[in-house]
Amino acid sequence: MKRSIYSQEHEDFRSMIADFITKEVKPHFEQWERDNLVDRDLFRKLGALGVMGFDVPEEYGGSGATSYKYQAVITEESARAAVSFGHFGVSTGIVLPYLLNHASDEQKKRWFPSIATGDTMLCIAMTEPGTGSDLAGIRTTAKLSADGTHYVLNGAKTFITGARNSELCVVVARTSPARADDRRFGLSLLVVATDSEGFEFGRKLEKIGLRSSDTNELSFTDVRVPVENLLGEQDRGFSYLGRNLARERLQIGVGACATATAAIQFAKEYTQQRQVFGTAVASFQNTKFVLAECATEVAALQAMVDQGVELDDAGELTAADAAKIKLFGTEVAGRVIDKCLQLHGGYGYMLEYPIARLYADTRVSRIYGGTSEVMKTIIAKDLGL
Incomplete structure (x- = not known):
């Protein structure tokens, strides 16, 4: 059936993405599947193409407000070629919107320029070994220090996509006890650098599919997260x-x-x-x-x-x-x-x-x-x- 959601501009973009896949992805994809990890430089090449900063304001090097249709085109062309861009879709399509919607002006200045170039990739850590769909049951904790300058993060996560190829991880943690009438209260989002002391990678999990994208276990042992890395308001993460x-x-x-x-x-x-x-x-x-x-x-x-x-x-x-x-x-x-x-x-x-x-x-x-x-x-x- 004829589709009507795309304009000529979208089709021109499709041609550019198809050409990029032919030149930069298909020759390497089988090796990425064997490695269970795409080449980190792939994201910088995508940044040079201008597709890492969808919706990132132009003042930070992004493309400004952009229709989701462009990301849909990338998904369609990747499927057509039977390849993937690793956790590109997670970083750009799923995690970046959290920052776009809730980051402060200071955080945007800190993070957005390198996200737009592909030098900073994003992942999100929600699922825990005993907590899947029931996010209100999250046990990872982030306690505010006595001087109020940082949170101390402790806990474990599993099934985390793209963590080994990411510089920043949005971690869902409990900052306050749940209320008797509201188990969802008390969760917060903290943006944590993956090279932080106490941020440890556990097993890189072996999957039956999606093998070019790494999936990991993570653990946090007394990780110090500056209060400036709280995303949005405390306790409103859910x-x-x-x-x-x-x-x-x-x-x-x-x-x-x-x-x-x-x-x-x-x-x-x-x-x-x-x-x-x-x-x-x-x-x-x-x-x-x-x-x-x-x-x-x-x-x-x-x-x-x-x-x-x-x-x-x-x-x-x-x-x-x-x-x-x-x-x-x-x-x-x-x-x-x-x-x-x-x-x-x-x-x-x-x-x-x-x-x-x-x-x-x-x-x-x-x-x-x-x-x-x-x-x-x-x-x-x-x-x-």
């Missing part, structure tokens, strides 16, 4: 997380749609070339029907995602909207990519074919950013249930 999670879930939905679209194209190309009993697999009725089903589901998903992008640009994307996009998007992507892998036969299980990588990468999308079950809870609450 409300900040709630507002920013809508963008994160939209981004996951955009990615799900992009990978499902790419999977259909990979399956179409493979089945047109593959011969069985002297006939192209694409000529069999089953192949045609499976791809027709996939294309129809993805067209419905694309319409939903595009509307979500437009709502985000207008500042009108709600938590329930984002939950619906993530739930439907990730479930559709899982079904479609599985069917497209099946059409590849045994070769679909081989990592030399991009469909295998998409299959492994996509599974976690129904878990991170809030599980499908949590999305259903949010949607049900919006229905008044």
Whole structure:
């Protein structure tokens, strides 16, 4: 179906990104997958391209207010090429908005110029070994020093994306006890330098997919965090997380749609070339029907995602909207990519074919950013249930 959300400027940007992927990503991507880490210099090259500072004010070297559509284009082109930019999307699309929305003028002057160039990358540490979707149960603590100059951070985090390739980590910590009637009270966001004394990397976790992006365990032992690194107001961190999670879930939905679209194209190309009993697999009725089903589901998903992008640009994307996009998007992507892998036969299980990588990468999308079950809870609450 014809899409109408992109202008010629977006399509020109798409061409630039596709060319960058061809020259700077594809020749190195298999090595990054083996290393479980992209080359750190990739982000500086992206900074030189002008895509690290989306929405960062021009006075700090950024591109100023920018439509999310540009980030969606990057996601689509990466999926089309079956590559990724490591944790670029996490740093730019998920963590940076926290700073854009809540950083003070002094913090913006300190952090934004190097973020825009790609010299400073961002990660966020929410999940803990015993706390996943229940963020109110966070146990990491940040206690204000007696002289009020710094917080002392202690605790542990897990499943943290991109930490080894980041200079700053937004850590969610408890700065005050929870209230009897409000478990969410008392959480704060602290921006912590990853080279701080007491900031330790634990295991680099081995994943079945998304292998070019590092995922880590972190621990904090008496880490001194200047009070000047408190993001927003103390004890109000949970409300900040709630507002920013809508963008994160939209981004996951955009990615799900992009990978499902790419999977259909990979399956179409493979089945047109593959011969069985002297006939192209694409000529069999089953192949045609499976791809027709996939294309129809993805067209419905694309319409939903595009509307979500437009709502985000207008500042009108709600938590329930984002939950619906993530739930439907990730479930559709899982079904479609599985069917497209099946059409590849045994070769679909081989990592030399991009469909295998998409299959492994996509599974976690129904878990991170809030599980499908949590999305259903949010949607049900919006229905008044």
